[in-house]
Amino acid sequence: xxxxxxACSLCGREYEFTPERMLCDDCASRQTPDQPLMGVxxxxxxxxxxxxxxxxxxxxxxxxxxxxxPVGQTPLWxxxxxxxETGFPKLFLKDDSRNPTGSLxxxxxxxxxxxxxxxGIERIVVASTGNAGSSMAGIGAAAxxxxxxxxxxxxxxxxxxxxxxxxxxxxxxDGTYDLAYDxxxxxxAGEGGLSRNTAHNPLxxxxxxxxxxxxxxxxxxxxxxxxxxxxGDGVILSGVYRGFEDLFSLGLADRMPCCVAVQAEGSAAxxxxxxxxxxxxxxxxSTIADSISVDVPRGGLFxxxxxxxxGGKAVIVSDREILAAQRSLSSRSGLFAEPxxxxxxxxxVKMKDEIDPGATVAVLITGNGLxxxxxxxKGVSLS
Ligand SMILES: *Cc1c(COP(=O)(O)O)cnc(C)c1O
Numbered sequence: 001x002x003x004x005x006x007a008c009s010l011c012g013r014e015y016e017f018t019p020e021r022m023l024c025d026d027c028a029s030r031q032t033p034d035q036p037l038m039g040v041x042x043x044x045x046x047x048x049x050x051x052x053x054x055x056x057x058x059x060x061x062x063x064x065x066x067x068x069x070p071v072g073q074t075p076l077w078x079x080x081x082x083x084x085e086t087g088f089p090k091l092f093l094k095d096d097s098r099n100p101t102g103s104l105x106x107x108x109x110x111x112x113x114x115x116x117x118x119x120g121i122e123r124i125v126v127a128s129t130g131n132a133g134s135s136m137a138g139i140g141a142a143a144x145x146x147x148x149x150x151x152x153x154x155x156x157x158x159x160x161x162x163x164x165x166x167x168x169x170x171x172x173x174d175g176t177y178d179l180a181y182d183x184x185x186x187x188x189a190g191e192g193g194l195s196r197n198t199a200h201n202p203l204x205x206x207x208x209x210x211x212x213x214x215x216x217x218x219x220x221x222x223x224x225x226x227x228x229x230x231x232g233d234g235v236i237l238s239g240v241y242r243g244f245e246d247l248f249s250l251g252l253a254d255r256m257p258c259c260v261a262v263q264a265e266g267s268a269a270x271x272x273x274x275x276x277x278x279x280x281x282x283x284x285x286s287t288i289a290d291s292i293s294v295d296v297p298r299g300g301l302f303x304x305x306x307x308x309x310x311g312g313k314a315v316i317v318s319d320r321e322i323l324a325a326q327r328s329l330s331s332r333s334g335l336f337a338e339p340x341x342x343x344x345x346x347x348x349v350k351m352k353d354e355i356d357p358g359a360t361v362a363v364l365i366t367g368n369g370l371x372x373x374x375x376x377x378k379g380v381s382l383s
Contacts, residue, residue, distance in 0.1 A: 002047045002250075006202070006290045008304050012080045017041065017060075019119060019194050036234075036300030037187075039200040045246055055210040058246055060203075061114040067143035070208045071110040072210050076218040076362070078270060079333040086352055090360040092224070093335055093345075094215055097368035100142075101162065103338075104236060104366040105135035111207030112136070113143040121169045122146060123193035127184035129232075129290050130159030131367055132204075136196050137168035139315075142230040148187065150180040156372040178295050193258055198235045199299035205238045212243025215362050216253065223253045224344040225359035228351075230344040230366055231261040232292035234270050234303030240364070257362075261307065261314040262347030264322065273304050273315035273381045277283040288319045288375050291340035291367060307360060317346040323379040325349060326369070336369030339376075 005016040008024030015024065028038030043060050055072060056063050077093040099106035109132075117122060126136045127150040140147040147168040151160060152175060163170055173180040181197060188195045193380035200203045216223060223244060231238045240259055247253035263271045264287035275281045279300055285293045297303070306312065317325070322339050330336045337345070344363050355361070369376055 001050060002045045002058060004043045004045055006041050006043055009040050009305065012036065015041060017202070019121060022195065027375050032042070033069065034296055036296060037199050037298050038193050038300050038301065040127065040299065042242070042302070043206050045123060045250065049250060049252070052150055055213045058213060059111055059210070060206060061111060061118055065114040067113050067117070067139060069100050069110070069139055069142035071099055071106045071139065072214060074214065076215065077238040077333065077335060078108040079335070081332045085332065087357045088352065088359070088361055090358065092360070092362045093333065094211060094362050094364050094367050095335060095336070096211060096364065097337060099134045102136055102368035102371055103131040103244045104208065104364070105131045106139055107210050107239070108198070108204040108207035109196065110138035111203045112194070112201060113139050113201055114143060116145055116194050117143060120311070121194045123148065124196050125188050125193040126150070126196040127180040127182050128155075128179065129293060131169065131371070132196070132198055136158045136164040137166035137174040139198075140168070141166040141247065142252055148193065150184040150187070152177045152180045154290065156374065158373065176295065177293070178358065181298070197298070198233050199302065205235055205242060205299065207247035208236055209243030209246065211364065212240050213247065216244070216247055219360065221252070222360070223247070223255055223361045224257050226361045227257050227259045227356060228262055228344045228361070229259055229365045230289070230292050230340050230364065231263050231270055231303070232267060232294045233297045233338070234261070234299040236364070238262050238299050238302045238306055241310060254296060256310045259307070259310065259312045260351065261303070261312065261349060262344050263314060263316050264289050264292055264343060265316050265318045266317040268316050269294070269297050270300055270303055271316055273300065274307055274314045279304070280303050284329050288378070290340035290372065291338065315347045315351050317334025317343055317350055321346045321350065325377065327379045330369065335363045335365060338367040338369050338371045342368040
């Protein structure tokens with residue numbers, strides 16, 4: 001049995017995790033505007049896993065509260081043509097576009113929904129560039145929860161329509177994701193409900209770690225040498241690290257992988273911070289890959305800390321490289337990914353000459369191509 005404690009990821013102060021206080025009081029009081037969230041909490045497992053463990057044994061909510069929806073257990077592809085063409089015989093694609101709402105975000109929504117059910121909370125509030133919102137709307141629908149969603153004007157129409165189909169209460173914000181985030185936090189303060197905002201609610205980090213647990217098991221109980229992770233707010237990256245950390249600290253894995261944060265040229269705050277050692281003044285983001293487009297990465301400090309601690313890397317790709325990667329991934333493997341997810345593939349293509357071809361490489365495909373047809377159109381000619 002595994003039990004969890006909860007502590008500040010910056011100062012280490014221990015907390016009991018409650019819906020009312022999701023950040024460390026001390027560190028959050030030093031929050032400055034336009035900087036990543038201070039005082040994001042983290043979970044720490046203790047105890048022993050049962051011999052026939054699965055991912056739910058490593059999550060901080062009991063099994064019976066999870067809604068009846070098939071999140072995770074996504075396939076690990078062995079793309080024959082890409083393996084041959086790149087010269088990497090141990091290349092894998094972790095296909096998280098196969099989650100119920102079409103993105104990896106379902107892993108976080110699943111845990112948040114389970115927590116809400118355990119605590120008797122009926123309403124979830126979330127700001128999103130699209131996928132976190134449509135994910136919470138869908139998983140929330142399966143769980144019988146009501147979901148209030150703040151989406152920026154720029155969200156791709158498919159993600160918006162998807163959210164409405166799931167029955168979410170949708171507020172369209174005339175501005176960026178950053179404004180939608182502020183509006184959602186004001187809503188939680190004023191009307192109540194559980195925040196599913198990425199990084200703010202540490203369950204969003206913890207839920208995403210299941211992707212690493214699955215990769216480990218699918219590789220026959222081994223840690224890959226490299227994991228390529230498309231990165232905006234840095235929460236998927238943090239979650240990926242959390243999964244491998246658990247495997248390592250519980251003695252199941254003997255090492256950590258090298259994680260590579262792949263960022264778009266027009267939205268590369270975490271990569272810049274890794275070079276500089278800290279976060280600077282925010283730069284207005286601009287990229288075709290909406291899911292990794294953020295001015296201020298909410299989970300930036302957590303992600304940066306993990307990259308530094310575990311020797312992670314970052315690589316930057318242009319929109320042109322992302323569109324080319326979307327097309328090469330689709331046409332050479334049969335996996336149609338949305339631009340943010342194709343960015344991970346673009347990152348591998350860009351970095352592969354620096355990597356030993358014998359390495360085991362997992363590329364995280366985080367979202368489905370059908371979620372943003374307008375961008376995908378740019379990579380093909382329609383006559
Ligand atoms: C959210 C998302 C990302 C980036 O995750 P962060 O936690 O913001 O870094 C990448 N790809 C897809 C498809 C996403 O939805």
